[in-house]
Amino acid sequence: MAPLRKxxxxxxxxxxxxxxxxxLLDCEDEILALADTIDIAHFPEFSRRVTRGRYDLSLVEGSITTTHDRTRIQDIRRRSKKLVTIGACATAGGIQALRNGRNLTEFISVVYAHPEYIDALATSTPISDHVKVDFELRGCPIDKAQLLETILAFLHGRRPSISTTSVCTECxxxxxxxxxTAKGAPCLGPVTHAGCGAICPAYDRACYGCFGPMExxxxxxxxxxWSALGAPRDQIARAFSTFxxxxxxxxxxxxxxADKDN
Amino acid sequence: MGGTEADIDDFGGAFTLQRADFQALLDALSKLGYDIIAPTMKDGAIVYGAIRAVEELPIGWTDDQGPGRYRLSKRLDGALFGYAVGPHSWKKYLHPPERELWRAKRNGNAVTFKTKPPDKQKRAFLGVRACEIAAIDIQSRVFVDDLYSDESYETRRRNTMVIAVNCSSPAETCFCTSMDTGPAVSGGYDLLITEVVEENAHVFVMKAASNAGQAVLAQLPLKTASPADVASSRAVIRGAEQAISRTMDTEGLRELLQENPEHPQWDDVASRCLSCTNCTAVCPTCFCTTVADHTGLSGEESRRLQTWDSCFSGAFSELSGGSVRQSTKSRYRQWMTHKLSTWIDQFGASGCVGCGRCIAWCPVGIDITAEVTSLRAKPKKEA
Known part of the structure; x- marks a missing residue:
């Protein structure tokens, strides 16, 4: 039942x-089998061989932070049958979205020796703010098993089996x-999207929300x-201000x- | 305390096992081929896990519980069973969180299906409380005694020996007396143990209620229980009854919930509820599952997995066009109304056994007994 073309x-x-x-490269046990099933046509981190044209499935990593990228994503969307965003940057704007609502010019002047070389947008925004996205895969970084599941689901024309409930379900x-409950730890698990397999709490570390909000x-x-457990306001503000x-x-x-001057 | 009085008085045929000989019970169970599953300490809580030695029990420990709070603390004595219930329940073994239903393989145009044989491992659950026996009974009603019988559950249940222990140290979150499920064990066990810890004695008053239980007792260095032992056992149960202060008024509760779907209290609880699913995961009677197919890379293989689901998830009520219960309000209302009211219509009894797990393990401490009280109050708008 091999398809006419990969x-x-x-x-x-x-x-x-x-x-x-x-x-995707970390899928060491599966990547060769995957390459048998699909044509990895454009993946510069994987191969210099690049096939131009149209794609059945595009995986998009990263957020939109420049005018150039704002145009580029439109072109990629036009050339992709299905477009899936992967990771906190692509699905929520990433850690770089901390600049949103703040003074970018000032940041640039502090960070770069030649600020005049930098041409960036005032905001970092998720891909879905710019084009239609068929599916969002969460995480910072994403979970490779979920990535494989997503690719397979699109290959077979079914919906990915990806839970949108809290990390608590996985714990x-x-x-x-x-x-x-047992230690009074300030954990973001109850409001965070499942998918990591609840790794951190299993190692006695509170969830820090790298998969972003649950459904x-x-x-x-x-x-x-958290306040009742003794967490100060700035700790709460910081916990929700990461990826x-x-x-x-x-x-x-x-x-x-947040304090008013922030 | 429907039905419990008889068992409290019925210590006929009871024996005593000395604390120094308790390991003999574990050895006998192992020798008879049972995996022993018992309370044990892990990550700051008393959970259920496999043990072989008496030292693996939470000797001299107890649990302090409250809404959204659970802590371990030392007891003044060396009791083996001096605590209430923790985050795990026996459903973890009888109704596991994930189970493969089948796997399929394609050979040309044919598809072959394979199912794993049912899990026939003999297990002895040691330290099962009265409320937990009630919970196992409720799940058995769902999985075995209903119109369709789940072979997988039925096989595991059939191969499980229940070694009950009368509760001596209820937690602040316990309300079994309101739900008529405890604290005294009345039926549903193979062996019943009452732990008696006194100044100069530490004994286990034991009683068998099945052939399997008798077979275990036959291996142990027992003495016939004396009238004093029986009196001490009764005192343990009375003490537990008196220690339970939390209540849930169940009078007319079935009607109350069904007649108040628009009570403003539902908005109030929804403002606090995280819809995180913790209450349903720790509940020993919640049984809902979902199934998902997982395809292999080649497209030649597929697996169907059954996993725990929760009425607090959006996907739980998803139909064509979206989730029926979009709001947290509707999900909490569904859970509580089913548990305390429509469960009675469906299975002939309440789905709540009063173990208090949903109160202790709710990250924000939502208390189902307090919610009932609030629902009984006249809606503020109309007051």
Missing amino acids: PKLAVWKFASCDGCQLS KARGTVCIM SPNTTSLAKQ NVAAPAFEKTARAH
């Missing part, structure tokens, strides 16, 4: 650290004792409980706990 996969990078697309499935995040209620700071539910609670 579907074409492309991987694109925008403002990001590369970690998410490297998750409970693996039998991890809740560190918020129905009640960040206000969680922040209130997914521009995700609306996190941004709202970060702002509500």
Whole structure:
């Protein structure tokens, strides 16, 4: 039942650290079998061989931070049958979205020796702010098993089996004792999107929300409980101001706990 | 305390096992081919796990619990079972969080399906509380005694020996007396243990209620229980009853919930509820699952997995066009109304056993007993 031609996969990078697309290279046991199934047509981190034209599935990493990228994503969308964004930068704007609403010119003047070389937008925004996205894969970085599942689902024309509930569901499935309840740890698990397999709490570390908000995040209620457990306001503001700071539910609670001059 | 009085008084055929000989019970179970699953300490809580030695029990420890709070602390004595219930329940073994239903393989135009044989490992659950026996009964009603029987659950249940322990140290979150499920064990066990810790004695008053239980007792260095042992056992149970202060008024509760879908309290609880699913995961009776197919790389293989699901997730009520229960309000209302009300319509009894897990393990401490009280109050708008 081999298809007439192998579907074409492309991987694109925008403002990001590369970690998410490297998750595809991390699929060491599966990547050769995957290459048998699909034509990895555009993935510069994987091969210099680049096939131009149209693609069946585009994986997009990174956020939009320049006028150049704002145009480039439109072109990629036009040439992609399906477009899936991967990681916190592509789905929420990433850590670089901390600059949103702040003075970019001042930042640039402090960071770069030649600020005149920098031509950046005032904001870092997710891909879905610019083009239609068929599916969003969360995480900083993404989980490679979820990436494979997503690719396979698109190959077979089914919906990816990716849960959108909280990290708590994964803690409970693996039998991890809740560190918020048993130790009073300020954990973001109850408002964070599942997918990592609840790694951090299993190693006695509170979830820090790298997968961004879950489907129905009640960040206000969680922040209130953190306060009751003794977390100061600035700790709450910082907890919601990391890789997914521009995700609306996190941004709202970060702002509500930020000092006025921030 | 429906039905419990009889068992409290019925210590006929009871024996005593000395604390120094308790390992003999574990050895006998191992020798008879049982995996022993018992309370044990892990990551700051008393959980259920496999043990072989008495030292692996939480000797001399207890649990302090409250809404959204659980802490371990030392007892003044060396009791083996001096605590209430923790984050795990026995459903982790009888109704595991993930189970493969089948795998399929394509050979040309034919597809072959394979299912794993049912898990026939003999397990002894040691330290099962009265509320937990009630919970196992409720899940058995769902999985075995209903119209369709789940072979996988039924096989695991059939191969499980229940070694019950009368509760001596209920937590602040416990309300079994309101739900008529405890603290005294009444039926549903193979062996029943009452732990008696006194100044100069530490014994286990034991009783068998099945052939499997008898077979274990036959291996142990026992003495016939004396009238004093029986009196001490009764005192343990009375003490537990008196220690339970939390209540849930169940009078007319079925009707109350069904008649108040628009009570403003639902908005109030929704403002606090995280829809994180913790309450349903720790609940020993919540049984809902979802299934998902996982395809292999080649497209030649597929696996269907059953995993725990929760009525607090959006996908749980997803139909064509989206989720029926979009709001957290509708999800909490569904969970509580099913648990305490429509469960009675469906299975002939409440789905709540009063173990208090949903209160302790809710990250924001939502207390189902307090929610019932609030729902009983007249809506503020109309007051």
